[in-house]
Structure formats: structure tokens, C-alpha cells
Amino acid sequence: MTAYNIPQTALRWLILGVLCALGAGLSGCATDSSGQETSTQAPPPPEIVAYTVKRADIPLHMAYMGQTAGSREVQVRARVGGILLRRNYEEGHPVRQGDLMFEIDPAPYQAALEQAKGALGQTEATLTQAERDAKRMETLYKDDVVAKKDYDDARTTLDSAKAAVEAARGKVREASLNLEWTKVTAPISGLTSKETKSEGSLISTTSDSSLLTTINRVDPLYVNFSMSGPEMLRLRKDLAAGKVVIGAGGDYVVRLVLPDGSVYKEPGRINFTDTQVDSTTGVVKVRAEFKNPDGAVLPGQFVRVRLEGAHYKDALAVPQGAVLNTQQGAMVWVLDASNKVSPRPIVLGQSVGNDYLVEKGLINGDRIVAEGIIKVRPGMVVRVRRDEATKQAEGSGKPAAHASTDKADASQTTKEPRS
Numbered sequence: 029m030t031a032y033n034i035p036q037t038a039l040r041w042l043i044l045g046v047l048c049a050l051g052a053g054l055s056g057c058a059t060d061s062s063g064q065e066t067s068t069q070a071p072p073p074p075e076i077v078a079y080t081v082k083r084a085d086i087p088l089h090m091a092y093m094g095q096t097a098g099s100r101e102v103q104v105r106a107r108v109g110g111i112l113l114r115r116n117y118e119e120g121h122p123v124r125q126g127d128l129m130f131e132i133d134p135a136p137y138q139a140a141l142e143q144a145k146g147a148l149g150q151t152e153a154t155l156t157q158a159e160r161d162a163k164r165m166e167t168l169y170k171d172d173v174v175a176k177k178d179y180d181d182a183r184t185t186l187d188s189a190k191a192a193v194e195a196a197r198g199k200v201r202e203a204s205l206n207l208e209w210t211k212v213t214a215p216i217s218g219l220t221s222k223e224t225k226s227e228g229s230l231i232s233t234t235s236d237s238s239l240l241t242t243i244n245r246v247d248p249l250y251v252n253f254s255m256s257g258p259e260m261l262r263l264r265k266d267l268a269a270g271k272v273v274i275g276a277g278g279d280y281v282v283r284l285v286l287p288d289g290s291v292y293k294e295p296g297r298i299n300f301t302d303t304q305v306d307s308t309t310g311v312v313k314v315r316a317e318f319k320n321p322d323g324a325v326l327p328g329q330f331v332r333v334r335l336e337g338a339h340y341k342d343a344l345a346v347p348q349g350a351v352l353n354t355q356q357g358a359m360v361w362v363l364d365a366s367n368k369v370s371p372r373p374i375v376l377g378q379s380v381g382n383d384y385l386v387e388k389g390l391i392n393g394d395r396i397v398a399e400g401i402i403k404v405r406p407g408m409v410v411r412v413r414r415d416e417a418t419k420q421a422e423g424s425g426k427p428a429a430h431a432s433t434d435k436a437d438a439s440q441t442t443k444e445p446r447s
Contacts, residue, residue: 073408076400078363078415079350083342083392085273086380090335091285092314094253098244098327099317102216105238106231107209108132112240119222122323123214123243130212130240132231137210141203148196155189162186218245219323244327249320251284251296253333254311275337282316285332286325294319298335344390345383347416350398351376360390361397361404367412369397369404 106112111133117123165182168174214220221242225231232238255263266272274280282296296318305312316333318325325331351374352359362372374389390396397404398416 073367073411074400074403075413076404076410077398078395078412079347079398080415081344081346081386081390081392081394081396083344085339085341086343086345086383086385087336087339088272088380090338092253092255092333092335094251094316094331094333096325096327096329096331097250097252098218098246099248099250100216100218100245101327102218102243104129104212104215104240104243106130106132106212106233106240107238108137108206109232110134110136110210110230112225112227112229112231114227115223117214117220119220119241122217122219124217125214127214128211129214129220132210132212134207134210137203137207141200141207144196144199144203148193148200151189151192151196155186155193158182158186158189212240214243216243216245218243246323246325246327247320249318249325249327251282251316251318251331251333252313253316254306254309254313257305257310257312260305260312271340271343273339273341275339279337280335281337282318283334283336284316284318284325285334287329287331292318292325340380340385343377344386344392345380346374346386346390346396347398348379348382348384350396350401351384352401358384361401362390363395363397363410363412366409368407368409370406372396 109132113131113133115130116128123129162182162185165174165179169176169179221244223241224239225237231240280298282298284292284294284296286292296316298314299317300313300315302313346360350360352361357373358376359371359373361369363369372389372394375387377385377387379385395415397410400410404410
């Protein structure tokens, strides 16, 4: 009997083939309790969550980064130089317009005023003498006692004396103002900052040395933020096309989100929009105004500004998770009456919170696959586990609309703020 040596590699492949054949046979049939072979059942249809598209007014909540500022910020500066004698206000506390804040040594200015008054008295005496001389010369000239030149000289002396008196009076007013300016008062009402010069310092009227403190008026409070140029252009187009409606009064309700995440109790309004786009940054500057009677919000804080009160009218929206982005563009899976799915190309508009606005491709009442989009294929029949729009509509009486936005660029702004 001849012995055959089978290589180990070939033997392994032979065993593997037998096992595969046995697995295929076992998977192709099954045995019931009576020993009869039965065919394997088809897998159940995939479960999905449907969303019924309904036209609705979709509110927009637009958010921007901003910074608070006083409605007026004034630098308190010395108008005359000298030794700073005392500070008469408490740093960080409010002052009222006209309150005495600083005192500069008045002694040299008091002396200058007295000197100016003395000079004024001299010029007034000279004027009195010139008036008498001119009057006498006029009488003598009429009697042909003196020459016309003498009369003219007397009139010139009188005019010079009058001018000297006016100049001396000006010096007195100047010295009086300088003395008055040694008492530095608050130019506006507001919150004070810390002093920049301590008592005993030598103050001068140069720009660097004259600053004593600053005052901020925080009621009302301003918040500065900006919109991009393209966004402002889209604003006007949306308004002109009637896609957007503003609430009662035609103005936004402006909400302020503070650094700790809390919402400031007082609503605000937009009181200024710039008339040009900044050529460097490409943005349009906007300013909102808030009541701040107790000074709870301080200038210089970074905050978030939310614009509310606008909505897209009769808009269609779909969840972002229902949209497939393909090389041909965006598409969704649409369900027919028998829950068979088919692809539908759509044209998307703005993103609104967790949704997209739909410009073209869907109509009111269309049902789409909202969850489970990777489970389905064209022509497949699916089982609807839940219809989100139907469920929410039953509870609220109207179609659900996902519409909150909280992005810094807030691209869905709907009305150009008014100045």
C-alpha cells in the first residue's frame, strides 16, 4: 500500500473548506420540533423616528458677544497746575454733578487774582485821566486854541486807555477762573474710579499729569456688539422678501446674559446701528441700552446679547440630524403612506438652533426619517416607532418648531437694528 504525504498547508486549507461547507449547510436550514427543515425568516423592518413637516412661525433667538460700557465716561482732569491738597470723594462710590472732588492749592491763584485786580485799577485810573484830557482838548480845539494834532493825540490816548482797561478786565476774569478751577468738581453724575494722583502730588496741565480720576454713568448702561457685513445684507433681503416678521412694536427685545450665565432682569433696546461696515474687521457696530438703576452691571464686562422677538413666518424646518449631505447636495428620506422610504433632494436655508430651514424640496405635511437615517435604503419599508411632530403637536396644539439659536455669529438675524 502506497503512503501519500499531504503537506501541512494543504491539510489546513482542506479542513477549513469542510468547515465552511458545514456552516453554509447549517445556516441554510433549520429543524423544527418535529424534525422538519424550515427556511430562516427575513429580518424585521428597521425602526425609525419620523418627523412630520409643518409650516409654522419659527422664533429666532440670536446671540452675540458684547461688552458693557457706561452711557457716559468722563475723565476728570485738572485745569490748573499746583499741589493737590485733598480728595473729597470716596473712591468707587457715586457722585452727583457739581460735587467737589479735589482741591488744588489756591494760594498762587489768589495772589494772581489780586495782582490782576490791582492792574485793572491802574488802567481804570489812566482811563479816567484820559477822558478828562480829551474833553478839555475838545473844548480848546473848538475855540481854536490848540492844533488839530493835539486834539487827535488826546483822542488816541483815550482809546488806548479804554483798550487797556478791557485787557486788564480779561486778566481779572482769567485769574478768577484759575482760582475757581482749583476746586475740581464732578462734570457728570455717576460712579467714580480710583484716584490717579494722591494728596501732596504736584499736578500739571499736561495730558499725562492732569488726569485725576474717571466717572462712569451706568444708568442707562450701554452694551456694544457687532454684526457681520454679509449678515446685515441678509437682514435687508429677508425683510424685503417678507420672510421675517418682528413682534409688537417692530423692535427686538434685547436680553443680557451676564458672565455667570444669569439673565439680567431688565430688557433692553437697540439705540444705535452704525451706517458703515468697518473696512478692517468687516463688521457693523451695534449698541444696546439697558436700565441699570442700582448699578448692578459694571462697565467693561464681557457679556452675551440675545435678540428676541423676530420669527420666520410660515416656515418649514427639519431636524439637522435628518439631513444627509451628499456630493449632489442635501437630501432627506421621505416616507409615503405605507412607510416606504425614498430619497428627496432639498435646498436648505438658515440653521435655526438644531434645525434647518427648508427653502425647496418639501411641502407641508411631508413625513421624513428623523432618526435612523443610516438604517434605511431606497424602497425599504420601515416601522415608525414615534412621530415627533405628531406627538408634540398633540400636546401643544400646533406643530413643534425647533428655533433657538445660540451662536456668536447669529446668522439668522432678521431685522436691521435701528439707530
